[in-house]
Amino acid sequence: MSMSRRDSLRLATFSAVAAPLAGAVVSCGNGTGGNDSGNENEGSTGRLLESAADLPEPGTVPLPVPPVLEPRSSDAEADYYVITQRSGEAEILPGLITEVWGYDGIFPGPTIVSRTGRRTVVEHRNDLPVPVAVHLHGGHTPPEHDGYPTDLIFPRSGWESRYELPGDTTEGSRVYEYPMNQPAATLWYHDHRMDFTGPQVYKGLAGFHLVHDDEEEALPLPTGDRDVPLMICDRAFDEDGSFLYPALSSDLVSEPGVANQYMSGVLGDAILVNGAPWPYLEVADVRYRFRLLNASNARRYRLVLDPAPEGVAPFVQVASDAGLLGAPIEHDAIVTAPAERFDVIVDFSGYSVGTEVVLVNEFGEGRTAEVMRFRVTSEARDDTEIPDRLSDFVPLTRESADAEHRARFSREAPNTHGPGPNLWTINGQTFSPDTVDARIPLDSTQVWRLTTNVHHPVHLHLVRFQVLSRNGGAPGPYDAGWKDTIDLGSEEEAEIIMTFSGYRGKFVYHCHNLEHEDMMMMANFEVT
Structure with a gap:
């Protein structure tokens, strides 16, 4: 930048200590002010940002599932995809339209499905008004394809020379090659632009990338419609339905950072799952695999089921961030921080048809104490199992x-x-x-x-x-x-x-x- 990044950021943040934020109400939690060591609020390091818009009642919106992206072409060694990062419109809150910055204009972005050992090639085109970088989170990836924070894709519409960065920048688009020399896992991809990752992910730049392999597919775990990715995040909304975020520059061009009182982290008061507020999912009385991703900027969750099932563990964990466990682990609750993933099996056979099960966040208060609901609506045959052994896990010493x-x-x-x-x-x-x-x-x-x-x-x-x-x-x-x-x-x-x-x-x-x-x-x- 024209001045050093450190000096410009310090100056910008210092100048914003008393800046007003329209529509926002600060909840102090246990914090004492903008320069505290990191105030704790609802089990998380951050400051609560309250919506100006009317928020819906929990359990009134059905759970959406992100579409699986089809390759543009394939050959013997690789699948080739094209994703355009662009502005889109979504009815996240009923009756209001929210502008999202999304992969292909949707939030969450489309899910990419890869196979171990088969190369995945993704061309990302930038139709947004700001630079972007794409990081495959959890990917075992060469450095030039890792989404280093200064390896930017400038907008296709043009970009003035505002930055002098040591990165490998491109104009309009960039091709990322992922060798996929890694086992089955729940990965995700998201923006990684230096200084502006927080607001750009908050506006919607995140999506699932699932990897499968022979070892995983040989297991008798739930598949198909009973293998459900759940991207959990929190947001706040202005009265017109737009995302509310305390950025120093509303256009995300000039000044990086947030208003000083939010430097510890931004916590929204609306919990979204796959982009929907407090949704519900209709399930049968069988086992489901849920791929839990905490895609929040700063919020942590302690997830429990209410009512808890009788006779079985509420959650049986079968995989962590980067792959299958050696053996399943039973949990009464799941505690998850931003970017962590937990693949869990939930067995609904202990609930009678007509039961509504709430996924509760015990770190939350008020509205943020609920995440989503499961409605047991039918009986079904279940031929799945949770085997005692899941993978050849070798501990490092x-x-x-x-x-x-x-x-x-x-x-x-x-x-x-x-x-x-x-x-x-x-x-x-x-x-x-x-x-x-x-x-x-x-x-x-x-x-x-x-x-x-x-x-x-x-x-x-x-x-x-x-x-x-x-x-x-x-x-x-x-x-x-x-x-x-x-x-x-x-x-x-x-x-x-x-x-x-x-x-x-x-x-x-x-x-x-x-x-x-x-x-x-x-x-x-x-x-x-």
Whole structure:
């Protein structure tokens, strides 16, 4: 940029401390103001933004399921897709029209379905008025196709030279090639533009990318209409139905960041599932597989079923972020942070026809305490099972590690970086595309020790990892399997282990609270 990114962001944020936000009502939660360490609200680090629009009653809108995108062409080795990022209109709130920025103009975007070992090639065309970048979250992807934050696609309509970035920018479109040399998993793709990821995902730039393989398909788990992706997120709406977000620049062009009181994270008061507010799904009295994705900017959820089923666990987890578990795990509740995925089996056979089951968010208050409803409307034959063994899961051991890396996620005091509000940092540093935090030999196995001062969901690009410990003890109940995002609480420490295989190059790791990410809580690692 014309001035340094750090200076411009600090100046913009500092100037907005007292900026009014039309239609917004601030809920202080347990916080004390814009420069606090990260106020907690409804189990999440962030500040509640209340809608000016009238919100519908829960359970009045049917659950939509994103369409599966068909390839434009295929050959012996690959499937080829085209997606246009453009503005679209959606009736999210009944009777009101919301402008979304969507993949093919819809929110969520179309679901891409891939197969392990078969290359997926996606051309993304940009018909939006701002630059974009696309990250396949959970993808084992070469660096030039990973959606690095400065590898931007400028609009097809043209873009003035507002930025001088060290990235690999293109005009109008970009082709992403995904080798898919990874096992079956629930992945997702979303915007990753530097400084503006939060508002651009909030406006709709997110979609599922599902990977299948022979091992998964050999399991007797629910499939077809009983394998349902659920993208859970929160939003706030202005009185005309438009998305309400406290961006410093409403056109997302000039000033990055949010109004200072929302630097800890933006929490909406409307819970959406697959883009619909508090929807319902009609189900039969059989098992269903739900692919739970927390696509919120900052909100965490503790999900329970009300009423709970009799005689069986409410949730049986069969997969985590990056693939199948070795064996299923029973849960009474699922706690999920932004970007985490949990594939769970819910067995409705214990409910009689006519029962309504509410998916409750125990971290929520008022309207945000409900997510969606399931209505048991019919009886059906169920030939599915949950086998005792799911995959050939091989634990990594501390003894196999070649090196250790430490990363502290914290908010630095103003006197560390000059005048202005606190900044989100990793190891005391704000993000710069030119700075490498760790250089790692290809095929090296490393233990990373992650620490926090407030809650941060930490995401690593390129690699999948296993959790070795939390606070010197055993991993937590939601740490099983292969992960790419770990939910870290305030003043918590965790050790993760992974092998940096496949590709040399520069990648990022960052907090997936998107307001923290945009406020520079990101760092580079380079595989050499």
